[in-house]
Amino acid sequence: MPLERKCRLGVLVLVVIMMLGFYGAGGWGEIDSKPAATAWLVPYFELPARAELCGEVVPLGSADVRERFDREFTIVTQSHAQVYLWLKRMERYFPWIEKQLASRGLPDDLKYVTVAESDLMASAVSHSGAAGPWQFMANTASCYGMAQSTAIDERYDFEKSATAAFRYLKDLHDLFQNWALAVAAYNCGESRIQTEIVKQRTNSYYSLKLPLETERYVFRILAIKEVLNNPEKYGYHLPKGAGYQPVILEKVKIQLPGPMPIAAAAESAGVTYRELKMLNPCFVSDVIPKGELTVRVPEGRAKRFEKGVETWKSTFKPTLLVHKVSRGETLDSIALKYNSTRQQICGWNKIAGNKIKVGQTLKIYR
Template sequence: MSFFAGNISYNTKLDFKTISNPAAFYLTNLEADLDKNKIVILDNSHAFAFKVPGDIFKTVKLPKDNWLSFSYSLNFRWDRSNTYWHSNFFLYLKRANRFFPVIEPILKKNGVPDDMKYLCVAESGFTHAVSPAGASGFWQFMKGTAENYGLKINEEVDERYHIQKSTEAACRYLKDLYKSYGSWALVAAAYNMGQGGLDKQLKVQKVNNYYDLMLNDETARYVFRILAIKIIFEHPRQYGFNFLPRQLYTRIPVDEIKVDTTITDLAGFALDMGINYKILRIFNPWIRQNQLTVNQDQPVILSVPKEGYREMEKLSGAFEYTLSADTTL
C-alpha cells in the first residue's frame, strides 16, 4: 500500500523506458505540470495498494519447483516495502542519486552484478549505520570480515565508512561467496546471516538453493526485500514516489588531497584548507578522531569540497550526517 502526499494526485504520465538512470529519474514532465499547477484535488484522501508488476518475471529468474513460496514471499516484502518502509524509501531514492554513481562503476569494474547495489540499500539505506552486533558502514561489515578484506580499522580510522574502499572490499567478499555457492541468492543470504550459518542450514536441510531453505525470519525475507527494492527503484513514480530534480541529493564536487605526513590537529588542518572540522568529517566519515597518523610510504587521500562549495550555507541540506557512538572528537 502506498500513500500519495496529502490528498493530491499529479496529472502526468511518464514512459519509464526513456529513463537511462532510474535512480535519478529527472521528472521534467512532473515539474512542468507542477509549475503549471496541473494538480487534481481529490474529494477524499485515497490510499492505493500497488500490485507486484506482472512483467517482473520476464527479467527475474524464478525457482520452478517452489512457486507458491516464492510468490508469497515476494508479495509479502512488496507490501511491507510500500507500507512500513514507505517513508524510508523516499530517503533511499533521494540518497541513491548521490551514491549510486560512486558504487555502480566499482561493481562493474569488479565483475559484480549491478543489482548487488540494492543489497547495500537493504543493509544500510546509505547511512553510516551501526548494528547491535557491531556491523558498520554502507555495507554493514563486521570488524573481522572488514579487516580480512583489506579495510583498516583502529582508534583513528574506520574504513568501513569509506564508500569507495568499503565497496571494493564488498566486491571481493561477494565474489568469494559466489565462488562458494554459485548463486547470487545464496550469496545474499550468506552476506546477511554469515557463511557459517548458511553452510550449516544447507547441510542440515539437504538442499542447495535459497528458495528451498527454512531460515531465520530476517534472512528468509532478505532476498525478497532486495527484489522489492530493485523494482521500486526502477519504477518509482509507478509506486507513488514523486520527486522534482532539485529534491534529489547531489554529490558535491571534491578535490583530493594527498597527505604523507601525520596530522596531529585535523581541526587546524581543516581551517588551513579553507573549511572547518565538521565539513572535513562530513567528506571523510572514515576519520574517527581529531588526528591522523600517516606513514610516509602509505599516503592517504582526503576529500575536501571544491572552491565555491566550501561555505556551510551552500552545503545546507546537502548532507545527512551523524557521529556514530564510537566517534571521538
C-alpha cells in the same frame, strides 16, 4: 451564577440536544447513514508477476515464496518517506556504484544491497557492530583489507567499503554458484549457509529455513529493486533537481609525523570540523592518524590544505605517553590502541624480540 439563570441555561441545553436528536432521526429531511466517501485512500499495489535477482528468476509460483515477497513488497511500497530518501540518495551514489560493478563484470542488482544494508548512509551502525554503508563486521573488514584503529575505520569509507563488498560478494558467488545464496551469505555469513545446506539437504535459498532476518533479506532487496526501478508506478515522483548530487572533491595525499587534530586540518582546508568529517567519515576520532594517508577536501581546496598541513608539521612536537602493560596485552594490541606499530614501540623502548611483561611501562610517542 443565580439559580434562575442556571435553570434557564439547563433548559436551553436540553432543547438543543432534543433538536439534534430529532434532526438525526430524519425529522428535517433525509440523512444518508452511509459514511462519506474518503477523500484519500491508502493505495494497494499488486505483487509483480515476475521477479529476478542478478538474472536469476525468483520462483513466485510457490505460495510461500510469493507471501514472503509480498510482505517486503508491501512494507517498501508503503514506506513513503524512506523511499523518497532512497531516491534522493541514489542520485549521489548509484552512478559510481554502477560503473564499478560493470567494470568488474558483476550484476547491476548488487547496488541494492547497500540500500538494504544502510539506506545509503555512510554513518550506519547496526546493533551487532556492523558498520558503514556496506555494513561490514570488524573481522570480515580486516580480511578484505580495511584498516581499523582508534583513529580510523575504513568501513565508513564509501569507496573502500564498496570495493571490499564487491570482492566479498564475488567470493561468495564463486563459493555457492548462486546469487541468492551469495547475497544471503553476505547477511548471515557463509558458514551458516553452508551448515544449513548440508543439514536441510537443499541448496535453494527459497527452500532453506534460515534466521528470520536472512529469510527476509533477499526479498527486501527484490522489493527495493522493484520500487526504485519503477517509482512512478508506485506513486513516487521526485521532482527534477530534488535528488542529492555527488560531492565534487579533491583527494590529497599527506604524510603526518603524528596525529593532526581534525580541527586544525579543517582550518587548513578552509572548512568546518563537521564538513571535513563528513567528507572523511573513516576518521572516527578527533585526529587524523600519523603516517601516509589520503584526505578528501572540497574542490579547489587541495593546495590550501597542503600548505596548511606543512605549516602544522613545522610546529609539531611529539607527545610522550607512558603505557603500563596489562594482562593479556601484546605489542600488536598496544600498537593498535595508539595507532602505532609493533616496530615503533620496540624501537622507542629498545625491546629485542616481542616479549613484554605485565606491569612493564612503555614509552609511546604520538
